[in-house]
Amino acid sequence: MNPLFSLTPSELGPMINTWEHKIGGTLEVCLEITGLKPLVQLDAQVAKAQPVASDPDCRRPDVHSSISGTVTDIKKDYITIREEGTRVAPHVDFPEADSRTMLENLRRNGIDIRGMKQGCTLIVNAVPHEAGMDGHRILIEEFNDIMTVGLNYLKKAISPKECALAIPKGVDWTIQGCTGHEIEPVYPNSLPELITKAVTGRELPPQVCVIDAATLYRIGRTIHGRHPVTLVIVKIGNTPFLTPIGTPVGLLLKIAGFRPGEHDRVILGGPLTGRTIYNLKQGVNPNTQGIVVLRSPSGTTLKDNPCVGCGECVIRCPARLMPNMISRHAEFRLYENCLSYNIASCFECGLCAYWCKAQRPILQYIRLAKKELAAQPIIEDLREQQ
Structure with a gap:
């Protein structure tokens, strides 16, 4: 099998907490706010977990500061914050109310609720998105209780008629309250559309919601801690990093021992579906599960060549x-x-x-x-x- 297509979970090295490393200066995070409205101004003092951008249409999740600090720059797509102080935003409550209110509370606290429907079939996708992007196994194996908290909240919010857990074939992961479904660990079987077909036996059936295991963890951690989640697990090579959302990609690569060359490509996500960054100061977002460096001599070079019609x-x-x-x-x-x-x-x-x-x-x-x-x-x- 082409190793690029294998979704079998790999061995993980010890987790690294970025704030325990000397970074040669003050941490400055870069939070992505594309399409959102800034809620703060330049030079404003912000607290950890404070909302800094929101969607005027109330569709996409709010963005929160992952550190306490000062706003140093505001652009159309990013807000930059320099770490300073130890301020923390007040706790938030998640009362049991109607479905719309409960989901809206999640959205305001940084959770993407698009696709969550009342009475749907809820599928938790724990299959690695691409080869090597399996850092969420730590969440399932070590924080199963937190994921159960998240699942119980969703059950009350959307009353799913069924809860399923999609896992790679050969592993014994479980989440209380979910029916397990083994998936052949070959890409692209991990993508939501194919996960849906494997679990339900139908293509694009109505009333199905697929969320990944990391999202379920973030819901559980948000409910349990009464704060938006400000940390993310990002895998580089075999090493998982626990780091604040918005941590510059260049800083993580430096700690991991990678030094990209002038023509190398640095990708947020996997080599097949990830997005190439344009600047090493770009920060990781809540959905970043891995960072890949494609060396220029070995990486495929995309060109505006005409189609040869090979099919x-x-x-x-x-x-x-x-x-x-x-x-x-x-x-x-x-x-x-x-x-x-x-x-x-x-x-x-x-x-x-x-x-x-x-x-x-x-x-x-x-x-x-x-x-x-x-x-x-x-x-x-x-x-x-x-």
Whole structure:
């Protein structure tokens, strides 16, 4: 088996707490706020767990400061905070109320609640998203009680008709209150759409919500600690790092002993579905499970080459789409033409770009087309994915 596709959990080294290392100065976190409204001003003093940005449409989760400090910069996409002091925001309460109120309380405390529906089938996805991105195994093995707290809250909030736990075949992970389902540990079986099919036996059935194990942990930790979660586990190589959200990628790589070259690519997430960062000062976000460095001599170089019509992307597409045609139209900004090729059904597995003989940036073209279409009042499901 190609090791890039294996989802079997690997051995983990000892966890490293970044704040226990000498970083050669004061920690400065960079919090992503793309599309959100800042709630703080430049030079403001903020407390740990204080909200610093929110969604005017009340759809995406609020962003909170992961440290106590001073706001040093505010940009369209990021807020930078320099650590200073030990201020902590007041505790919050999570009273048992109606479903809408309980979910809204989660959203305001940094939890993405999109897709959570009353009476749905709730699937907790504990299969590593990509090869090596299995740091959440620590959460399941060591903080199972906290995850149970999160599950119990969701049961009261959305009253799921069934709770399932998807795990890699061959492991014995369990969460009280969930029915276990073993998944063949081969990529892309870990993606929500394929997890849904494996658990329910149906493609895209209504009233199904898939959340990953890390999200369930964050819900449980938020409820238990009465504070938004400000830490994230990020795996680099075989080493998991426990670090504040917004910690610069460059700092984590330095502690891990990686020194990216001038033309290397640093990716938040896995090599198939992750996103290349443009600056090592960019911070990790709550959904970052791993950081990958692709060395320039060995990494695949994507180019704006013309499609050679080999059909490999069509053959490999698990959604049975035509990525070649979607990318061609997107390349020439004919975004609405992508609708006739069912672009909304693409779940961005990245296999099309991996197998492309011409080394075209197919996934990037698809993401671009989705973003452009989402800005237009054309199809609601695309706007929900952004």
